[in-house]
Amino acid sequence: MSASSSTRTAALLALYKHDFPLFARQALKIQIKEQGLVPFKLLPFQSRLHDAAKAQEARRGFIRQIWLKSRQIGSSTLAQGIVFHRTIMNSHFNSIVVAHDIGIAELLFQMSRRFYANLPLELRPTVRHATKQGLVFNTPTEKVSVLSPGLDSKIIVATAKNIHAGAGGTFHAVHLSEAARYPNPEEIETSTLQATGLVKGTVVIIESTARPEGRWFFEMCEMAKKGASPFEFHFEPWTADHTCQIPLDPGEQIGPETPYEHQIVRDHLVQPAQLKWRRLKLAEMRDDEPLFMREFPISEEEAWMRQDVAIFPLAHRRILREGVAPPRYLGTVSAGPIVQKSGDGPLLVWEEPEAASLYDIGADVALGRDGGDWSVAEVIERKTGRQVAEYRAQLAPSEFADILYWLGLWYNQAYLAVERNSIGDYTNERLVKVLGYPNIFLWRPPGKLITTITNTTGWYTTRRFKEMLMATAKDAVYTYCTSGVATFPLIRGTQLMVELDNFVYLETGGTGIGEHVKHDDRVMAWMIAHKARHDSIGEGDFAPVTFATGSKLRYTHTQYMTEEEARVGNPNRLSWMGTDLEGWR
Numbered sequence: 001m002s003a004s005s006s007t008r009t010a011a012l013l014a015l016y017k018h019d020f021p022l023f024a025r026q027a028l029k030i031q032i033k034e035q036g037l038v039p040f041k042l043l044p045f046q047s048r049l050h051d052a053a054k055a056q057e058a059r060r061g062f063i064r065q066i067w068l069k070s071r072q073i074g075s076s077t078l079a080q081g082i083v084f085h086r087t088i089m090n091s092h093f094n095s096i097v098v099a100h101d102i103g104i105a106e107l108l109f110q111m112s113r114r115f116y117a118n119l120p121l122e123l124r125p126t127v128r129h130a131t132k133q134g135l136v137f138n139t140p141t142e143k144v145s146v147l148s149p150g151l152d153s154k155i156i157v158a159t160a161k162n163i164h165a166g167a168g169g170t171f172h173a174v175h176l177s178e179a180a181r182y183p184n185p186e187e188i189e190t191s192t193l194q195a196t197g198l199v200k201g202t203v204v205i206i207e208s209t210a211r212p213e214g215r216w217f218f219e220m221c222e223m224a225k226k227g228a229s230p231f232e233f234h235f236e237p238w239t240a241d242h243t244c245q246i247p248l249d250p251g252e253q254i255g256p257e258t259p260y261e262h263q264i265v266r267d268h269l270v271q272p273a274q275l276k277w278r279r280l281k282l283a284e285m286r287d288d289e290p291l292f293m294r295e296f297p298i299s300e301e302e303a304w305m306r307q308d309v310a311i312f313p314l315a316h317r318r319i320l321r322e323g324v325a326p327p328r329y330l331g332t333v334s335a336g337p338i339v340q341k342s343g344d345g346p347l348l349v350w351e352e353p354e355a356a357s358l359y360d361i362g363a364d365v366a367l368g369r370d371g372g373d374w375s376v377a378e379v380i381e382r383k384t385g386r387q388v389a390e391y392r393a394q395l396a397p398s399e400f401a402d403i404l405y406w407l408g409l410w411y412n413q414a415y416l417a418v419e420r421n422s423i424g425d426y427t428n429e430r431l432v433k434v435l436g437y438p439n440i441f442l443w444r445p446p447g448k449l450i451t452t453i454t455n456t457t458g459w460y461t462t463r464r465f466k467e468m469l470m471a472t473a474k475d476a477v478y479t480y481c482t483s484g485v486a487t488f489p490l491i492r493g494t495q496l497m498v499e500l501d502n503f504v505y506l507e508t509g510g511t512g513i514g515e516h517v518k519h520d521d522r523v524m525a526w527m528i529a530h531k532a533r534h535d536s537i538g539e540g541d542f543a544p545v546t547f548a549t550g551s552k553l554r555y556t557h558t559q560y561m562t563e564e565e566a567r568v569g570n571p572n573r574l575s576w577m578g579t580d581l582e583g584w585r
Contacts, residue, residue, distance in 0.1 A: 030081075180210055
């Protein structure tokens with residue numbers, strides 16, 4: 001090579017080292033879906049991801065990216081290209097690529113080999129070894145290295161199951177592909193992430209589609225979204241893939257037909273050619289909607305759904321999701337009742353109380369420990385069942401009772417149903433005996449010919465009674481979703497919708513929240529609210545009720561009130577009780 005050629009090559013390498021998009025476009029070749037090799041020109045979404053990574057590197061000195069993606073969108077190609085670029089542009093640079101199985105590992109390794117094989121000759125670093133385990137960029141022998149030092153860099157390709165076969169030492173670039181599928185993610189983390197320092201010039205990219213078993217990947221995404229880790233989170237839907245569209249035939253017109261199609265056209269600007277692709281792809285997958293939405297999600301929430309075991313039908317959840325909207329304001333509630341607007345308040349208000357309306361509140365009580373469960377109240381309007389407010393905070397049971405008291409009074413003395421399992425008994429007791437809330441939920445045994453009010457306040461959740469809650473809530477959802485075009489949204493809260501999406505039949509038996517959502521406090525409170533509404537609606541505003549013969553009205557495990565005291569009131573114990581039952585319901 002002449003001196004002038006060497007100078008030009010050195011200048012080109014210097015330019016390429018700091019401009020990956022230019023290097024990819026001019027020096028790398030990729031195999032595309034349409035068949036054949038083409039220059040690796042970054043697609044718009046790939047440019048967004050690359051630019052985000054470079055911006056992070058400019059701020060922090062290193063790259064830590066986590067990408068939730070749609071299937072075969074091109075995120076793996078981008079990550080592999082970045083790792084290859086860093087490895088051949090730097091000496092003494094060690095990279096590792098980890099796939100969930102041997103087939104994907106071979107595809108990723110073949111991608112790196114293709115990058116290398118199609119490089120211009122003057123840009124190709126010398127390869128000492130090219131095996132199934134990776135590429136080692138160095139001079140052919142140690143003897144030659146003394147005279148002409150090579151890069152001494154390498155790319156290792158491993159699978160999750162044989163991570164120890166190639167891992168070891170220090171890494172400067174890590175690509176974890178389809179991380180949600182790893183059977184041993186903690187072991188991968190130890191072998192790769194902990195072997196990569198948070199130092200200048202290092203790169204870690206974790207990318208995957210969502211999987212039901214991918215708890216580790218989900219938690220990594222959540223931590224990144226909260227800013228609790230060095231990683232930055234990005235999501236790319238199937239609509240970002242330019243191949244996910246089929247041109248319309250001459251004169252062909254395609255528009256949304258189902259409620260879900262109307263939603264994605266409205267919220268995600270899905271075009272007719274994309275709708276056509278989606279319908280044909282769905283038909284190819286035998287109309288398996290859950291599978292399609294897992295492999296080709298259009299939103300983060302859709303990506304993490306557990307469609308296969310969901311309690312509420314997918315078609316209904318699609319309709320419910322159309323009503324999700326930001327609250328009118330966030331606020332706090334205190335004695336008075338006084339509701340004040342606050343930018344970070346625990347109260348979400350979509351509708352303030354209307355004088356002529358009745359309301360029901362369901363409450364799920366927690367201990368109030370830091371990092372533990374949350375105490376939640378869901379407020380719904382009696383006539384329609386629509387969500388109008390939500391309160392969620394980590395409070396002691398007694399504090400939560402005070403909040404419920406004032407929140408209930410603000411919503412026109414709402415019918416208040418508080419779960420009484422364990423600590424919920426204390427919240428019920430304080431509401432009734434200390435605060436004197438005037439419209440508390442009383443237990444009504446199921447299966448009775450005549451509805452009977454018992455001597456127990458609050459809702460008690462057992463496996464059997466939880467099924468009753470679900471049946472009541474599912475009935476409300478079914479009625480809403482099958483009654484034609486609704487003029488009001490049944491659910492407004494984003495996080496309530498997420499919990500409802502992930503409320504599933506568990507493999508261990510019973511029901512609960514799916515693997516990717518930690519809490520079910522909102523959906524439980526919401527179902528209790530609907531149970532209270534169900535029990536209250538009858539002839540007129542309330543169902544006819546009677547007391548069980550000779551019953552005692554139990555407020556705690558140890559103190560009782562007789563039926564007579566309940567009917568006529570006892571000012572020494574419950575000054576709020578009137579002479580009729582109207583305040584109870």
